Amino acid sequence: MAWDTDRTKRLLLDAAIDEFSRWGLAGARVDRIAAAAGVNKERIYQYFGKKDDLFRAALAGELAAAREExxxxxxxxxxxxxxxxxxxxxxxxxxxxxxxxxxxxxxxxxxxxxxxxxxxxxxxxxxxxxxxxxxxxxxxxxxxxxxxxxxxxxxxxxxxxxxxxxxxxxxxxxxxxxxxxxxxxxxxxxxxxxxxxxx
CATH class of the missing domain: 1.10.357 (Tetracycline Repressor; domain 2)
Structure with missing residues (x-):
């Protein structure tokens, strides 16, 4: 079965948005994001790099969506x-x-x-x-x-x-x-x- 990279990224970003908006950058936990997304946390590092980069990607995605909507x-x-x-x-x-x-x-x-x-x-x-x-x-x-x-x-x-x-x-x-x-x-x-x- 082929791995759906785009779907995995979306699941991680959705979970990250929830986690970061609740706990902030310092309080957010990568393991909670991965668990909420149902994905191995190694995928976070593979797709987004460190936690700061995931935060930036999550915020950028939300801002872009707001501009579209x-x-x-x-x-x-x-x-x-x-x-x-x-x-x-x-x-x-x-x-x-x-x-x-x-x-x-x-x-x-x-x-x-x-x-x-x-x-x-x-x-x-x-x-x-x-x-x-x-x-x-x-x-x-x-x-x-x-x-x-x-x-x-x-x-x-x-x-x-x-x-x-x-x-x-x-x-x-x-x-x-x-x-x-x-x-x-x-x-x-x-x-x-x-x-x-x-x-």
């Missing part, structure tokens, strides 16, 4: 607001992305190894976002995109603050709707200001 379309403040809402919905349904990004920041710091593929991914994302804001400076568009990502990724990771600050009922209740409106309205207003300044 939530495309940037249209131009102007309403398009930015629409994108913000769709991205919020996506990350609410898949909080693993936010958790992986936060773990990356906590464990690898502000300057993780500069991965050329990851840099190209983010450059493309900034280019796409800048295209939604005709006339706006690319650096300003990048800052607005970073603000959006920060607002959205903070929600699945910092839910306890909703209870303390807004008396919320968690991401599955009314609090999620309030938070979504706040993110969308904020992005609409910031995009309007940015495009007005550009005009």
């Amino acid at each position: 939530v495309p940037m379309t249209g131009t102007g403040p309403e398009a930015v607001a629409d994108y913000a809402g769709r991205l919020f919905d996506h990350h609410l349904a898949n909080p693993r992305i936010a958790r992986l990004v936060f773990w990356e920041g906590l464990e690898l710091g502000a300057e993780p190894d500069r991965d050329p593929e990851r840099a190209a991914y983010h450059d493309g994302k900034v280019d796409g976002f800048a295209a939604m804001l005709p006339g706006a400076d690319r650096a300003d568009a990048a800052e607005l995109l970073l603000t959006l990502v920060t607002l959205i990724d903070g929600w699945p990771v910092l839910q306890q603050l909703d209870a303390y600050i807004a008396g919320g009922d968690g991401p599955d209740g009314r609090a999620a709707g309030r938070r979504r409106r706040a993110v969308v309205d904020t992005m609409r207003a910031m995009a309007a200001e940015l495009t007005a300044d550009a005009g």
